[in-house]
Amino acid sequence: MTAESQVSAAPSIRAPFRLDGRVALVTGSARGLGFEMAKALAQAGARVTINGRDHGRLAAAAQALAAATGCEVETAAFDVADLAAASAALAALHARHGRLDILVNNVGARDRRALENFTAEEAERLLATDLLAPMLLARQAAGYMAAQGHGRLIAVTSIAGQVANRNDPVYTAAKAGLTGLMRALAVDYARDGVTSNAIAPGMFATETNQGLVHDAAFSAFVDVRVPMGRWGRPHEIGAAAVFLASDEASFVNGHVLTVDGGQTVRM
Numbered sequence: 001m002t003a004e005s006q007v008s009a010a011p012s013i014r015a016p017f018r019l020d021g022r023v024a025l026v027t028g029s030a031r032g033l034g035f036e037m038a039k040a041l042a043q044a045g046a047r048v049t050i051n052g053r054d055h056g057r058l059a060a061a062a063q064a065l066a067a068a069t070g071c072e073v074e075t076a077a078f079d080v081a082d083l084a085a086a087s088a089a090l091a092a093l094h095a096r097h098g099r100l101d102i103l104v105n106n107v108g109a110r111d112r113r114a115l116e117n118f119t120a121e122e123a124e125r126l127l128a129t130d131l132l133a134p135m136l137l138a139r140q141a142a143g144y145m146a147a148q149g150h151g152r153l154i155a156v157t158s159i160a161g162q163v164a165n166r167n168d169p170v171y172t173a174a175k176a177g178l179t180g181l182m183r184a185l186a187v188d189y190a191r192d193g194v195t196s197n198a199i200a201p202g203m204f205a206t207e208t209n210q211g212l213v214h215d216a217a218f219s220a221f222v223d224v225r226v227p228m229g230r231w232g233r234p235h236e237i238g239a240a241a242v243f244l245a246s247d248e249a250s251f252v253n254g255h256v257l258t259v260d261g262g263q264t265v266r267m
Contacts, residue, residue: 020045028107040238105134130174146192186254202260227262
């Protein structure tokens with residue numbers, strides 16, 4: 001066999017970090033980091049469904065994503081804290097495509113107050129959105145993924161799941177709980193071909209944080225606390241989601257991928 005025929009007979013090599021044919025749901029993805037992760041997954045070839053509560057904002061986000069990626073983007077309008085609605089939406093997505101490969105549990109409510117200022121009902125509401133809802137969505141998604149022998153569960157936690165600020169106990173507890181859940185799922189579903197990992201963002205210049213981004217005093221804090229001396233740019237989160245969703249991360253399981261410019265390692 002000549003060298004030329006050997007080359008022609010060689011199997012084609014799949015491009016790395018491609019998600020062609022994979023079906024993904026990203027919760028809380030009408031804007032911010034969820035939007036950027038949805039965009040990156042779509043650019044990598046996944047069939048992406050974005051989620052939010054506001055139908056108008058969701059439609060506008062889908063249109064923007066389609067324009068940016070050249071891909072059709074589906075929408076699923078539901079509140080993750082409405083457990084029945086969330087379950088029904090996930091079941092409908094699975095029925096429509098016959099599979100579910102990637103779940104990015106991104107929704108996260110914020111309520112940062114001292115513990116003594118929370119009522120039991122307020123604490124329950126935050127924990128329901130930030131911990132219970134993603135727990136139940138992950139359980140349902142893992143069932144679909146285990147049946148097909150492949151899947152990626154990705155939880156978007158926070159560096160608040162690893163380190164704590166003053167007067168932020170309930171949010172911190174929820175994010176730490178989500179990290180613990182991810183690790184438990186990594187153990188329970190690994191032999192079904194399903195990996196479970198987390199992304200822990202630091203301070204990103206999202207729409208939600210624009211007030212702080214333009215606050216001179218807080219920007220000075222960022223300059224001191226973040227070794228890179230700046231806010232994260234929202235698009236910088238996307239590749240983390242693509243990596244964890246890809247075949248290149250097939251042996252990455254139970255890991256927290258921290259994307260914070262080095263904030264959590266600074267003394």
